[in-house]
Amino acid sequence: MMKSIYIFFFFTVSLGYSQSWLPVQHDTLLDKKHEFIFSGTADYASTSLHKSLTQKLFYGGEITEHLKEKSLKLHTGINRFGSDLNTEIEYRNYTASLFKQSRWGFVVKTGYFSFINALYSKDLYELTFYGNQNYLGDTASLSGTKFSGMTFQKLGVGWLDKKSKSSVSLNIYSVNSYTSAKVRSAEIYQSSAIDTLVISYLGSTQFTSSNDFFSGLGVGIDADIRFAVPTKNNAPIYYQFMAKNIGIALFNNPLTTYEADTSITFAGLTFNQVLNGSSFLDSNYAVLDSLGIQKNQINPVVFLPGFLQFSKLVDANSTRKLQEFYGARLFLASAFTPLVFAGADYRIIVGKKGTLNIGVNAGYGGFSHFRFGTYSSFRIKNWNLGVASENIFGKTGQSIIFRAQCAF
Amino acid sequence: MMKQLIFFGFLLVIVSCKKKSTTWNADWAAPLIADTLKLTNLYNDSTLTTSNQTTIDVDLSRTILDIGLSNLLKIPDTTISQIYSPAFSFANIPPGTNFANTIEEHVLDLNDVQLKKIRVSEGTIKVTVYNPLTTKVYYTVQLPGVSKNGSIFEQTYFVDGGSIVQPTTSQEELNLAGYNIDLTGETGMNYNRLQSKVIIKTDENGPAISVTTQHDFKFEGEISGIKIDYAKGYFGSQVFSDTSNLIIPQLNSITGGLLDIPNSNLTFTIENGMKVALKAKLTSAQNTSASNNTIGLNSSNIGSDFYISQAIGNWENLQPALNQIEFNALNSNIEQYLENLGAEHKIGYQLQLNPWGNVSGGADEIFPNSRIKAKVNFQMPLQVGADGLTLRDTFNFDLSQDPTKIHANSGVVTLHATNAFPVSCEPVLYFMDENNFVLHTVIASTQISSSNLGTLNPASGLKEKKSQVEFILPTDLVNDLNKIKYVVVEGRFDTPTPSTGINEIQTIPFGAFLAVKLNVKLNGTIVY
Numbered sequence A: 001m002m003k004s005i006y007i008f009f010f011f012t013v014s015l016g017y018s019q020s021w022l023p024v025q026h027d028t029l030l031d032k033k034h035e036f037i038f039s040g041t042a043d044y045a046s047t048s049l050h051k052s053l054t055q056k057l058f059y060g061g062e063i064t065e066h067l068k069e070k071s072l073k074l075h076t077g078i079n080r081f082g083s084d085l086n087t088e089i090e091y092r093n094y095t096a097s098l099f100k101q102s103r104w105g106f107v108v109k110t111g112y113f114s115f116i117n118a119l120y121s122k123d124l125y126e127l128t129f130y131g132n133q134n135y136l137g138d139t140a141s142l143s144g145t146k147f148s149g150m151t152f153q154k155l156g157v158g159w160l161d162k163k164s165k166s167s168v169s170l171n172i173y174s175v176n177s178y179t180s181a182k183v184r185s186a187e188i189y190q191s192s193a194i195d196t197l198v199i200s201y202l203g204s205t206q207f208t209s210s211n212d213f214f215s216g217l218g219v220g221i222d223a224d225i226r227f228a229v230p231t232k233n234n235a236p237i238y239y240q241f242m243a244k245n246i247g248i249a250l251f252n253n254p255l256t257t258y259e260a261d262t263s264i265t266f267a268g269l270t271f272n273q274v275l276n277g278s279s280f281l282d283s284n285y286a287v288l289d290s291l292g293i294q295k296n297q298i299n300p301v302v303f304l305p306g307f308l309q310f311s312k313l314v315d316a317n318s319t320r321k322l323q324e325f326y327g328a329r330l331f332l333a334s335a336f337t338p339l340v341f342a343g344a345d346y347r348i349i350v351g352k353k354g355t356l357n358i359g360v361n362a363g364y365g366g367f368s369h370f371r372f373g374t375y376s377s378f379r380i381k382n383w384n385l386g387v388a389s390e391n392i393f394g395k396t397g398q399s400i401i402f403r404a405q406c407a408f
Numbered sequence B: 001m002m003k004q005l006i007f008f009g010f011l012l013v014i015v016s017c018k019k020k021s022t023t024w025n026a027d028w029a030a031p032l033i034a035d036t037l038k039l040t041n042l043y044n045d046s047t048l049t050t051s052n053q054t055t056i057d058v059d060l061s062r063t064i065l066d067i068g069l070s071n072l073l074k075i076p077d078t079t080i081s082q083i084y085s086p087a088f089s090f091a092n093i094p095p096g097t098n099f100a101n102t103i104e105e106h107v108l109d110l111n112d113v114q115l116k117k118i119r120v121s122e123g124t125i126k127v128t129v130y131n132p133l134t135t136k137v138y139y140t141v142q143l144p145g146v147s148k149n150g151s152i153f154e155q156t157y158f159v160d161g162g163s164i165v166q167p168t169t170s171q172e173e174l175n176l177a178g179y180n181i182d183l184t185g186e187t188g189m190n191y192n193r194l195q196s197k198v199i200i201k202t203d204e205n206g207p208a209i210s211v212t213t214q215h216d217f218k219f220e221g222e223i224s225g226i227k228i229d230y231a232k233g234y235f236g237s238q239v240f241s242d243t244s245n246l247i248i249p250q251l252n253s254i255t256g257g258l259l260d261i262p263n264s265n266l267t268f269t270i271e272n273g274m275k276v277a278l279k280a281k282l283t284s285a286q287n288t289s290a291s292n293n294t295i296g297l298n299s300s301n302i303g304s305d306f307y308i309s310q311a312i313g314n315w316e317n318l319q320p321a322l323n324q325i326e327f328n329a330l331n332s333n334i335e336q337y338l339e340n341l342g343a344e345h346k347i348g349y350q351l352q353l354n355p356w357g358n359v360s361g362g363a364d365e366i367f368p369n370s371r372i373k374a375k376v377n378f379q380m381p382l383q384v385g386a387d388g389l390t391l392r393d394t395f396n397f398d399l400s401q402d403p404t405k406i407h408a409n410s411g412v413v414t415l416h417a418t419n420a421f422p423v424s425c426e427p428v429l430y431f432m433d434e435n436n437f438v439l440h441t442v443i444a445s446t447q448i449s450s451s452n453l454g455t456l457n458p459a460s461g462l463k464e465k466k467s468q469v470e471f472i473l474p475t476d477l478v479n480d481l482n483k484i485k486y487v488v489v490e491g492r493f494d495t496p497t498p499s500t501g502i503n504e505i506q507t508i509p510f511g512a513f514l515a516v517k518l519n520v521k522l523n524g525t526i527v528y
Helices: A002-014 A051-059 A065-074 A122-130 A271-276 A284-290 B002-015 B249-253 B334-339 B475-479
Strands: A034-046 A061-063 A078-093 A104-121 A138-141 A146-161 A167-190 A197-207 A216-229 A237-251 A255-266 A293-298 A307-312 A322-331 A337-350 A354-366 A370-380 A383-389 A397-407 B022-038 B057-067 B078-084 B090-093 B098-107 B114-131 B137-148 B151-159 B168-175 B180-182 B193-202 B209-211 B217-234 B239-247 B254-260 B265-272 B278-288 B294-296 B305-308 B321-327 B344-353 B364-366 B372-381 B383-396 B407-419 B424-432 B438-443 B455-457 B462-473 B486-494 B513-527
Touching (some): A051 A061, A051 A065, A051 A397, A078 A122, A104 A122, A122 A138, A122 B022, A146 A216, A271 B022, A322 A354, A337 A370, B078 B098, B078 B193, B114 B137, B114 B151, B137 B217, B193 B217, B249 B254, B249 B383, B254 B334, B254 B486, B265 B278, B265 B334, B278 B321, B294 B334, B305 B321, B344 B372, B407 B475, B438 B475
Parallel strands (some): A061 B022
Antiparallel strands (some): A034 A397, A078 A104, A104 A146, A138 A167, A146 A167, A167 A197, A167 A216, A197 A255, A216 A237, A237 A307, A255 A293, A322 A337, A337 A354, A354 A370, A370 A383, A383 A397, B022 B513, B078 B217, B090 B209, B098 B193, B114 B168, B114 B180, B137 B151, B137 B180, B137 B193, B217 B364, B254 B383, B265 B372, B278 B294, B278 B305, B278 B344, B424 B438, B424 B486, B455 B462
8 A cells, every 4th residue: 555655656746747835826817706725735854864764653664773874874963853744625705795895705614734843862863763772871862852743623714805815714723632742951871881870851741631533622813815016027926925723722621741850860679679569660650759750730722833934926827937936934833944945837838728837946944954846736627736745855754745726 | 636636635644544563673771670688688586696797607596485374274264153042031121131141162173283372364254143032132242362452352233122033133244354363262271262252231221021041142253264474373294295397488499409517506495484393305306408308306315304493583583494405416416407408397395394293382383474485596607618509489470561562572681799708609590481381591691709709808808709690581581571470590509619619618707798780781672
């Protein structure tokens, strides 16, 4: 099955039907009553985790020493990893007159989102995949590690400007699961004689105790603001400011939270502890107590992993066959650095009514460094289908984006 | 096109699902045990002593017999009864008339024991009086000779009127603890005699009544649960014989080899804390080793009677009389007996009170703190010579793992030892299933060397030798963790002399210790 998936991705991305960044093709002449947009994104990226290893984490299989070494060579002091998996359906109604304004329609959307964001040290990678024997006589630092993961669904309704295609929607969210961990400082020292283990730890972790469909409730907004900038000689340039999932969430039940500010030196058990069974391994409570870990229940307000992007759009009605596009993107996540991108779009007329757009793009930032991608989209009659990859050559990530638009 | 959309959506879902587990191997290390075994940890009932802070002596004392008065004398539950029936009928006796006043003696059945005086530490008397008259009657029950703090036992009951056919009763249970009982009777010359006296008086405020020969005025006293803490008299020529078991479970762990110990003495001490002459005899002594080899202690002292004088003094200043029987290399096979390393010792004995009869004229005395004790005492300098001496002990083991989750594949347990004992040890581990079948055997990479092979540590003043011993835990063994229910730890001990390599008796120095640091290196598989 996985081979089939790879083959499918390879053909769709590489054989000419993909479209980089899948820029929205802004068509001011489009005059339809209804529009459906289905989009899906599966994207993960890292500064240091080789995709061969990440694929094993996602799809299963043995991570061999060779795979571990390939990733180890890419690691530096601080490393980033993130994944964004989402799918969304949006309906735009151009016939209604919202609030009796003939220019205003409405939009309804729903979607599923899964987002992972991790910032970690090289030592954490080595401890995780190699164990602590490499650190005998040395100290492993886990300081600065941050991790968060959230899955949620969205249901939104909003305002649509029929002319500019801009929209703003108010959304409610159903949170499925949430996990967050912050290690402010943590060090593990193992003596070379393996007779002393010192752990100092200052940090916390919190998570939902179940993965129920409705573990929490959130509110937020999406915005898709498009505007034209006039030029002297050419047609106006269209820009888009897009915001998604800008909001907060609360949970139905308190989150289980573990906090610790402790330093532990363990040199081994005594014979009495071993023979009498009175070691700190006796019970979970004793473990937590002896390690200085406090367990609490709290109900915090958490931010959704919001998304912001400002970009120049491709004008579907331009007389130019070759157009440029560019922009900047930001996820509200600690491991995501601002990402800038740019690309070129080339339009080919296919037959009498078909239009094929192909393009290339490059970006820097995000969860990784440089990324290169391609895209293609095919437009015929009421349909516009596009497939893209934002990371087609990268060692440390993969990306596939799909979008289908139908206007009638 | 719609089909393609659905297909792609389905693909996205597929991609997000893990199809099988992710696994990788990692190598982990951690300390397990850090402790120091010292002889002070093994002190038990002052088993080990030192007089010069240089050498250690074994001073093993065990009490195999400890009996007191309650073990020698039992006062049976007894009911005493006294009835007064008038010889003549009296008509119209005026109110407040005393018409009975008699003392009766009741003999306690104590076989050949002749008690003159006792003190009760526990026990009760249930007093019941019966009134056959139709008017109220005062009953005063006295037990002459039964006193506490100088007061004679006396209880008065005012009993309602009854009838000859159905007399009215009054009943009360009284605690006799602390009462002294003179059992010499009214004459003061007898023994085992308990006295009672009943005084009957008609109601002072009642009518004049008639008493006939058919009226029985009855008193009963049920004496039960009597325990005494002092007795005087003649306690008979009772003979006690028994066999005491002395268990030294640690010796059960020895499965082979030889232990050489220096010449030592074994002493039995009989302690008589009673003012009664005593005859004693050791009837047998034998021990059985873990390998079921039984050896008896042969000596002219076995089976011979010896006599112990009675204690001297009274009450607080009582001084027991002692008699000791010593077994040494000259009069017994004591060395052979001890080197059998018997874990179970059986010592037979016989004791007889008053072997010459009642020669004290009934003046034997047993006080609350009077005990007859038999003690075994064994002393020797702590010197051992081990030649392949093999100790084995079995521990329960319950460490299962699931191969579909995080699990270990193989490992190495490393023992870092600093040994200050002049004893070397070659450890072996046996891993057994629930049927005690050995699944895996792990032999240590090397031995824990004797301190005699080490160097003098000026700080401790002891010779010390460091050893690093590894136990390899192969994949096969780790895979069988779920089957392993017992671990047998076996050690083969030797006491080599460095210059000759011959195992000889070595002196265990004062302060000897074995410092142990145990760590583990594991190769494990993470299953995610």
